[in-house]
Amino acid sequence: MYTRFFLLLLLQGYDSEDRAYIVTQGPLPHTVADLWQLVLQERAPAIVMITRLQEKQRVKCEPYIPTHSGLYGDITVTVRQVLNKSGYTIRQLFLQRGDESHETLHFWYTAWPDHKTPSEADQLLAMALQVEHVRKSACGVALGPVVVHCSAGIGRSGCFVAISIAINQLLEEDCVDILGIVCQMRLDRGGMVQTGEQYEFIHRAVALYAATLPSVCNGK
Template sequence: MRNAVNATEPVWRRDGFYSIILFLTIFIIITCLMVSTQVSMLHAEATPLPQQQPITTCRQLPSSNILPSSVFIPNGPQTISKATTNQELKLNSSPFRMKSASGLQERRGSNVSLVLDMSALSVAVETPTESVSQEYLLTAGRPLTPQQLSALISNTDSLQAEFAEIPMNFVDPKELNIPNHGTKNRYKTILPNPHTRVILRGLDDPLSCYINANFIRGYRGDDKAFIATQGPMMNTVNDFWLMVWQQGAPVIVMITKLKEKNEKCVLYWPERRGFYGTVEVTVDRVQQTDHFTSRSLTLKCGGHSRVLHHYWFTSWPDHKTPDSALPLLLLLGDVEKHTSSTGTTGTGPVIVHCSAGIGRTGCFIAMAIGCRQLRSEGVVDLLGIVCQLRSDRGGMIQTEEQYKFVHQALTLSPLF
């Protein structure tokens, strides 16, 4: 019995050994096949697809969907499919988007974002509407005698229609190529027109040189007779006084309260003496009237000094008009007296500001020019005056009510 058992033991060991060898062989073959399959898939994914050509023209599209030729699409490879229902061109963009570069205009749609490179254009393109507006501002006018002026102010419909025709000439933010200029604007939509804006001198970068202010022509188109500007902000007070000094302004006219529901202007002058950047301001004398306060100031900068008069008119509500034009005409007469006085050493433009620097500011400057024209010519062309103002700074005289008020004020100007 012992011999039989011993005779079978070697056979069992051989069979077990062969079974293990067979199992390992099958396992190795299966593993090799799986590795080979994965390598093939990786090779297929790594093979680059044929590069698509840039879009240069689009045909048979509705007029509203026509793209300009040579459109640059910076969003990576695009695939184009033609819809069977409306034949619109659809761009399936890459999930990766490039940031718009400076100087580019972006047009957004529901599923398309095209960036058009405008930097290659050497000449600014003026639309027909802009061309008509500029032509109107340069040519419109209606000289009126005092009698015609008095008759016109009773015709509200005529004045309303005339005012509505005058182009506002506001500035597109893209016209100001100054990074972060918005930090120095009281209102983001009220910007200085580029061709007449005041540039602070002697500073080292465009933002430091920037101030929301424009030179305004005076009677007979006299160059830089006024500066129209916004009410100073906390971070622009030093810029304001630097402008006053550099331009040699003899007078500042302020036509706003510091707060009217919201802040309209910060208190930018000292009670007695203050330093604003490189400019020292000293208050020498204060005079109070029923409707405005006048201050005589001495400015010092770089070892030089200058006398300046500051007028603060507080009887004019925002976006509205005073109950009477007489106080404003008295103020205007005082300003003219000081600008022609030998005691005032500044010979530069009169600086006028309200809050935004276009509504009440525009009315005051229009009145100043209109009064001179009436005295010199016996007629006044307020339509032409407003067109000239808006050519220099967009939006001057904001409302129909203000436009009518200036007409009414000019009927009283011969009394002064």
């Protein structure tokens, strides 16, 4: 079991979808193998990382992605493909432990500035849409929740999950309740979405997405 993770929280998705996301802190030196065990055991279709390894000369997350291949506990992780996008990178990973194997995608968003929010929301929104496509494509294929982490696992991770839930609500209901989404997340764990600036960033990302849809709430 991955018992050494200090923060590990199962979050609902849109419309109370069970086990949509696992939100956790960034791996520490002694929990890297636990992360890979979590991904393999839960058969996560994607890992979302929203932090650099160091920010302002402070370690924010232990390196846990091999350049080519690496052994973590009894799990071998191999990088099969790397795709560079604007603001983030996607890696196709293959995990193997004995006869057990699993393929997953690693999304690494590196454009989040120190102690601020991004000036533009388009890059993170684009990544969130790709992750949602992967997550929905995995439905019915016996895959589990998406693993999301930043450093502490509550601020940036909370923003990402809130944006992901909001874009689903917009698609289904033609309107969105961001306050309600954040309040529900905080019922699961206090502190999700840490600052007013992060809360405002969620609104900007969702407004950007709403502008791409044929119709929005418009006060209805």
